[in-house]
Amino acid sequence: MATKTRLAIPSNTREHARVIGEAVDEAWHNNFGGSRIEVPLGVVAGLALVGRADPDGPDPAELAMNLDPDGFAALLLELWSRFAILRPDLLPRVKPLWKWLEDDRDEHRLKAAQAVGHAALRKGLLELTGVEWRRHDADLLGMLLQILRSKSARNGLGQFLTPVDVTDMIGEMSRVGDLGDTEGAEEAATLSEAMLAPDAKPGSRILDPCAGTGTMLLGAARSMRRRGVDPAVSEWWANDIDWAAAACCAVNMHLWGMGPRVIVGCGDGLLLDWMDEALKSRQAAIDEVTGLWEMARKFALVRELLGLPLPKSPLMRHLADAEARMPKPPPPPASHTFDAEAAYSQGRLF
Numbered sequence: 001m002a003t004k005t006r007l008a009i010p011s012n013t014r015e016h017a018r019v020i021g022e023a024v025d026e027a028w029h030n031n032f033g034g035s036r037i038e039v040p041l042g043v044v045a046g047l048a049l050v051g052r053a054d055p056d057g058p059d060p061a062e063l064a065m066n067l068d069p070d071g072f073a074a075l076l077l078e079l080w081s082r083f084a085i086l087r088p089d090l091l092p093r094v095k096p097l098w099k100w101l102e103d104d105r106d107e108h109r110l111k112a113a114q115a116v117g118h119a120a121l122r123k124g125l126l127e128l129t130g131v132e133w134r135r136h137d138a139d140l141l142g143m144l145l146q147i148l149r150s151k152s153a154r155n156g157l158g159q160f161l162t163p164v165d166v167t168d169m170i171g172e173m174s175r176v177g178d179l180g181d182t183e184g185a186e187e188a189a190t191l192s193e194a195m196l197a198p199d200a201k202p203g204s205r206i207l208d209p210c211a212g213t214g215t216m217l218l219g220a221a222r223s224m225r226r227r228g229v230d231p232a233v234s235e236w237w238a239n240d241i242d243w244a245a246a247a248c249c250a251v252n253m254h255l256w257g258m259g260p261r262v263i264v265g266c267g268d269g270l271l272l273d274w275m276d277e278a279l280k281s282r283q284a285a286i287d288e289v290t291g292l293w294e295m296a297r298k299f300a301l302v303r304e305l306l307g308l309p310l311p312k313s314p315l316m317r318h319l320a321d322a323e324a325r326m327p328k329p330p331p332p333p334a335s336h337t338f339d340a341e342a343a344y345s346q347g348r349l350f
Contacts, residue, residue, distance in 0.1 A: 073113065090264060142245075
C-alpha cells in the first residue's frame with residue numbers, strides 16, 4: 001500500500017539522509033522545540049527501528065501519522081521498549097534518546113516531537129532505513145546530529161563528521177590480523193594501532209576510541225561486505241566523550257548490522273577506564289532486562305492460568321482511536337461519459 005503523503009525519494013542515500021535531517025531540523029525549530037536535541041534524535045532513531053513485516057500490509061508511516069501527539073509518544077515508547085528487550089547490551093547508551101518520554105509529559109514538546117516525526121516520514125525515512133542496503137550505506141543519525149547542533153556548538157565540542165570518501169579509503173587501506181583472545185583495557189593500545197578491519201577474521205576486535213556516531217566503523221563494515229565478509233563475525237568497540245554521539249553510534253551499530261558483539265562506551269578515549277565502564281554497564285543492563293523479562297513471563301503465565309485477558313497496551317488503544325477518527329473516502333466523481341465508479345475503484349481517472 002503506497003502512501004500519498006511522501007515525496008520523491010533521492011537515489012543517493014547520503015543526499016537522502018541530508019534531506020531528512022534538514023526537514024527534521026526545520027520542523028523542530030518551527031515548532032519551538034528548544035535545545036533538547038535528544039527529542040528529535042530520539043524520534044528519528046526510534047522510527048528508524050521500524051520494519052515492515054508484510055509488504056502488502058498497512059503502511060507503518062501512515063499508521064504513525066494518523067496518531068495524535070499522545071499516541072505518537074506511545075508509539076515511540078513501544079518501539080524503544082522493544083529495542084531494549086532486543087538489544088539490552090546497547091541500553092546504557094541509547095536511553096538518553098527516549099528517557100524524555102518517561103519524564104513529565106509536556107504537551108508542547110509532544111507536539112514538536114510529532115511534527116519532527118511527520119517531517120521525517122514525509123521525506124521517506126522508512127524508505128531509507130527500511131531497505132537493508134540503503135540503511136547500511138548512510139549515517140543518518142550522524143548527519144542529523146550535525147544539522148541539529150549549531151556551528152558554534154560543534155566547534156566548541158570539536159566535532160567534525162568525517163567525509164564518506166575518507167572513511168571508505170581508510171576502510172580499504174587498514175589491515176588487522178586476528179587479535180586472538182585479548183581482553184580488557186590493557187589491550188587498548190594494541191587495538192587502536194589498527195582500528196579498522198576490512199578483512200577481519202572471526203573473533204577479531206575492531207576499535208575506534210573516538211568514534212563519534214560510528215562513521216569510520218561504517219566505512220570498515222562497507223569494506224568488509226565488499227570483500228564478502230559479514231561484519232557480525234567481528235567484535236566492535238566504539239567510544240565517544242559526547243553522550244549524543246555515543247547514543248547515535250549505539251543505534252547505528254544495530255541499524256548497520258554489526259552483530260551482537262558490540263560495546264559502546266561514553267568517556268574520554270585517551271583514558272583506559274571507558275572500556276571497563278562500558279563492559280560493566282552493558283552487563284548490568286543485560287541482567288536487568290533479563291530479570292524483567294522473566295518476571296513478565298511469570299505474570300503472563302499466571303494470567304493465562306486464571307483465564308484473564310491480556311491488557312491492551314496504550315499504543316493499541318491509540319491506534320484503535322486513530323482508526324475510528326479516519327474520515328471516509330470521498331464519493332467517486334459523477335460523469336456521463338465514462339464509468340466513474342470503475343475508474344475510481346482503480347485509483348485513477350484516465
